[in-house]
Amino acid sequence: MASQNLPTKLLYLSYADIDSVNLSMGEIIDAVEFSLIEKAHGRTHMPPKHWIPSDNRRFFSAMSSAVPAVGTAICKWQSGSSKNTDYQLPYLTGLLMLNSVETGLTFAIMDSTWITAKRTAAASAVAMRYLANPGTKTIGVIGCGTQGRMHVEAFLTECSEIHTVKAYDISPTALTEYIKEVEGAYGLQVIPCKNAKEVAFEAQIMVTGGPIEANTQRTIEPGWLEKGALGITIDYDCYWQPSSIRAVDRLFTDDIGQMEHLKEFGYxxxxxxxxxxxxxxAAGLSPGRSSANETLLTLNLGVAVEDAVIAKRVFEKAEAMGKGTWLDY
Ligand SMILES: NC(=O)c1ccc[n+]([C@@H]2O[C@H](COP(=O)([O-])OP(=O)(O)OC[C@H]3O[C@@H](n4cnc5c(N)ncnc54)[C@H](O)[C@@H]3O)[C@@H](O)[C@H]2O)c1
Known part of the structure; x- marks a missing residue:
């Protein structure tokens, strides 16, 4: 029998380990853009995410992809629920396995919360790069939790001209904390809003990050987005009435196949x-914005090619910096 070099170790990276490698938002935005371009050229493999709604308020999902350009394949197993606030847990929790496309071996297991939080906002910044009018000054944020914070960081990284954030959260406490934190961290003006319509007024980009729950009262009505604005949903279509989606001039998504797949689950x-x-x-294969007056909407579902590219960067930096814990295979 041929000799077998079975692996002996793999690296475990906790949230704190990943945070400590200091991958900047600028690097993450460029890496996410790269992953989306690789996907557009058909150089990646990514089936629609495996979706398990255990009830209307909790889902489990497995997201997998192979990105040969960075030599890795990943599988991310996560759960999300608006119930998690009751347990003082983040909305999303999970783990990610990182494998070599060459040998198939798993060389790292890591927390997926940090990567998901950062790469989602980074994907919105890529949307800003290609679909927003240049020189955004005012952004709108609905849902002032992790994503509400990450999006300010990502949008500011992409466009330093932003000076105002219009924000709404169903929880007045969450909104108050958000205002304090965002004003303190970035010196921006944060205007508290009473509802989504108020957020949309004069916002050049508006992101919705409420709960992903198929069976919900959708809020946003046609015409609330300003002419020329870019809407970004990271909560599927749960904040948007179907007529408000139909009302925009053009629609985009990060993955058509995944969107089709999610119809089975009520989205x-x-x-x-x-x-x-x-x-x-981003790859120059389809047109983006064609005039300043167009109102555009992108439905960013979150795609596993982004996770693969970021997880690989995190692993490389962590290994070089001696972070994490080596485990027996
Ligand atoms: N598409 C993606 O790639 C992607 C990635 C990460 C998270 N998400 C989704 O983004 C959403 C937010 O995630 P998060 O990590 O920021 O969660 P979070 O719990 O940190 O924040 C959510 C905030 O929304 C508020 N909220 C709840 N219902 C609301 C409503 N009807 N109107 C306004 N605000 C409301 C909550 O009070 C909370 O402050 C979740 O649905 C999550 O699944 C999507």
Missing amino acids: FLDLQTVISELGSV
Whole structure:
């Protein structure tokens, strides 16, 4: 029998380990853009995410991809729920396995919360790069939790001209804490809003980050987005009435296949409009914004190619810096 070099060790990286490698938001945005472009050129493999709604308020999902350009494949197993605040847990929790595409071996297991939080906002910054009018001054944020914070960091990294954030959260306490934190950290003006309509007024980009719950009262009505604005959903279509999605001039997503797959679970049911992929726009294969007056919306579902590229960067930096814990295989 041929000799077998079975691995003996793999690296475990906790949230704190990952945070300590100091991957900057600028690096993350560029890496996310790279992953979307690789996907657009058909150089990645990524089936739709495996979706398990254990009840209307909690899902489990497995997200997997292979990105040969960075030599890795990943599988991220996570759960999300608005119930997690009752347990003082983040909305999303999970773990990610990082494998070599060459040998197939797992060389790291890591927390997925940090990567998901950062890469989601970074993908919105990529959308800003290609779909927003230049020189954004005012952004709108609905849902002032982790993503509400990450999006300010990502948008500011992409455009330093932002001076105002219009914000709404269903929880007055969350909104108050958010205002204090964002004003303190970035010196921006944060205007508290009473509802989503108020947020949309005069916002050049508006992101919705409420709960992902198929069976919900959708809020945003046609015409609330300003002419020329860019809407970004990271909560599927749960904040947007179907007519408000149909009302925009053009629609985008990070993955058409995944959107189609999610229809089975009660999302995007009324969506028949032609839609382009964000990565395809970034790769120059589909048109992005064509005039300053167009009102655009991108449905960013979160894709596993982004996780693969960021997880690889995190692993490389962590290994070089001696972070994490080596475990027996
Ligand atoms: N598409 C993606 O790639 C992606 C990635 C990460 C998170 N998400 C989704 O983004 C959403 C937010 O995630 P998070 O980590 O910021 O969660 P979080 O719990 O940190 O923050 C959510 C905030 O939304 C508020 N909220 C709840 N219902 C609301 C409503 N109806 N209107 C306004 N605010 C409301 C909560 O009070 C909380 O402050 C979740 O649905 C999550 O699944 C999507």
